[in-house]
Amino acid sequence: MPTDPPPAEIVTAGMLVIGDEILSGRTKDKNIGHLAETMTAIGIDLREVRIVPDVEDEIVAALNALRSRYSYVFTTGGIGPTHDDITADSVARAFQVPIDVDPRAVEMLERHFPGRPMNEARLRMTRIPQGAELVDAGGTGAPGFWIGNVIVMAGVPRIMQTMLEGVIPKLAKGAKILSETVRADAREGDIGTELRAVAEAFPDVMIGSYPFIDESGPNTNLVIRSRDPARLAAARAAVETMLAEVKAR
Amino acid sequence: MPTDPPPAEIVTAGMLVIGDEILSGRTKDKNIGHLAETMTAIGIDLREVRIVPDVEDEIVAALNALRSRYSYVFTTGGIGPTHDDITADSVARAFQVPIDVDPRAVEMLERHFPGRPMNEARLRMTRIPQGAELVDAGGTGAPGFWIGNVIVMAGVPRIMQTMLEGVIPKLAKGAKILSETVRADAREGDIGTELRAVAEAFPDVMIGSYPFIDESGPNTNLVIRSRDPARLAAARAAVETMLAEVKAR
Numbered sequence: 013m014p015t016d017p018p019p020a021e022i023v024t025a026g027m028l029v030i031g032d033e034i035l036s037g038r039t040k041d042k043n044i045g046h047l048a049e050t051m052t053a054i055g056i057d058l059r060e061v062r063i064v065p066d067v068e069d070e071i072v073a074a075l076n077a078l079r080s081r082y083s084y085v086f087t088t089g090g091i092g093p094t095h096d097d098i099t100a101d102s103v104a105r106a107f108q109v110p111i112d113v114d115p116r117a118v119e120m121l122e123r124h125f126p127g128r129p130m131n132e133a134r135l136r137m138t139r140i141p142q143g144a145e146l147v148d149a150g151g152t153g154a155p156g157f158w159i160g161n162v163i164v165m166a167g168v169p170r171i172m173q174t175m176l177e178g179v180i181p182k183l184a185k186g187a188k189i190l191s192e193t194v195r196a197d198a199r200e201g202d203i204g205t206e207l208r209a210v211a212e213a214f215p216d217v218m219i220g221s222y223p224f225i226d227e228s229g230p231n232t233n234l235v236i237r238s239r240d241p242a243r244l245a246a247a248r249a250a251v252e253t254m255l256a257e258v259k260a261r
Numbered sequence: 262m263p264t265d266p267p268p269a270e271i272v273t274a275g276m277l278v279i280g281d282e283i284l285s286g287r288t289k290d291k292n293i294g295h296l297a298e299t300m301t302a303i304g305i306d307l308r309e310v311r312i313v314p315d316v317e318d319e320i321v322a323a324l325n326a327l328r329s330r331y332s333y334v335f336t337t338g339g340i341g342p343t344h345d346d347i348t349a350d351s352v353a354r355a356f357q358v359p360i361d362v363d364p365r366a367v368e369m370l371e372r373h374f375p376g377r378p379m380n381e382a383r384l385r386m387t388r389i390p391q392g393a394e395l396v397d398a399g400g401t402g403a404p405g406f407w408i409g410n411v412i413v414m415a416g417v418p419r420i421m422q423t424m425l426e427g428v429i430p431k432l433a434k435g436a437k438i439l440s441e442t443v444r445a446d447a448r449e450g451d452i453g454t455e456l457r458a459v460a461e462a463f464p465d466v467m468i469g470s471y472p473f474i475d476e477s478g479p480n481t482n483l484v485i486r487s488r489d490p491a492r493l494a495a496a497r498a499a500v501e502t503m504l505a506e507v508k509a510r
Contacts, residue, residue, distance in 0.1 A: 036297060066469070133452070133453025200343055235287065
């Protein structure tokens with residue numbers, strides 16, 4: 013696993029969710045929201061997510077598209093012991109490296125699950141692309157792995173979360189995006205024109221408008237984001253002044 | 262909107278989720294699971310999902326990639342009244358058609374929301390690419406639209422669901438995929454080898470293996486899917502025979 017990564021101002025990530033069960037609606041994904049929150053918290057920009065079926069060509073194409081664009085790519089799903097678990101083989105093909113049973117993975121499985129017979133199916137979980145480092149699931153499941161800028165994790169949320177926790181200390185982190193939320197107490201359509209003027213006055217600050225509906229009716233959250241605390245504070249003040257002016261009309 | 266679509270054996274869909282708030286983790290997407298379930302129920306194969314930020318180049322590139330590959334593309338998000346709502350303009354650019362305020366959309370907004378001032382921000386919601394048909398939000402919000410094979414919907418789940426309900430009768434549907442779930446009462450690693458043999462004997466049937474953990478410990482759901490009821494039944498019988506044999510050992 014890469015150690016002591018160089019500091020970088022902006023570190024990006026893509027995510028590849030692998031599994032027919034997500035696309036059929038049978039399983040509701042919980043990993044996208046968790047990865048998104050975690051990346052934001054540690055200062056990595058999640059820029060794109062793709063969900064693809066258990067089809068090798070689709071996995072390879074999506075992985076190659078994502079790994080060439082972002083600092084890191086996180087995959088979830090398809091590393092279990094059954095015939096439909098084809099993620100490890102697909103990753104090896106994407107990187108054009110051989111894949112075989114990895115003695116380190118066998119040792120890890122035997123250590124975490126003593127007494128379970130090491131049959132053909134379980135050995136399948138120990139197939140790791142050449143050159144990859146293992147990502148320990150800490151007794152929650154078989155290992156994931158890290159190759160190049162791609163981190164391959166399980167689909168079961170509890171196992172995915174354990175793997176991610178183990179990986180985080182080794183990731184390069186960028187300057188964190190700071191965020192503030194202002195509740196507008198107004199309908200989006202009643203403040204949109206004025207909000208655009210604020211956004212144009214702060215082109216370096218991200219200002220998002222998110223409508224919601226609660227007991228008191230339609231309302232809007234304005235989310236202001238920047239890596240620069242001073243610009244964030246200035247934009248927030250401008251948003252609040254704008255809201256006061258609209259309401260005073 | 263296209264009417265009386267020709268019957269087709271296999272109808273496919275892609276989905277494009279648009280919004281910084283999903284990628285930052287601030288908002289947890291609920292539309293992917295809903296669209297996936299709905300498509301499965303009406304016999305359309307959802308084959309791919311992408312989540313992209315509020316960046317026009319990204320939206321255009323992803324939309325063009327998806328619309329060339331699948332029968333339909335459904336987008337969610339970015340059709341509100343504020344400066345960060347750029348979906349309609351991005352779709353117009355992807356289709357290389359002009360976009361302007363659409364009198365039908367103005368009429369629809371005024372009908373559903375009488376008394377709300379038609380200001381610059383609200384007029385923004387009535388900008389519709391040339392050649393598109395409107396998708397009525399039925400009083401829950403501004404209209405979406407349908408252009409070519411692309412259906413553009415709101416990001417707020419309640420509004421998205423209303424739009425989707427209105428669109429469903431007009432979609433071409435394929436032969437429905439039938440699905441049966443067999444609870445293995447076994448660990449995935451203990452049946453994986455034998456399950457592979459069943460899957461290889463039924464190459465025309467999709468057999469998925471989904472581990473889960475409940476009070477009684479690690480377990481596995483085997484999901485068998487096919488468009489052909491006879492093949493589905495035969496594969497299910499083979500799976501059940503396999504499970505009985507493994508347990509009798």
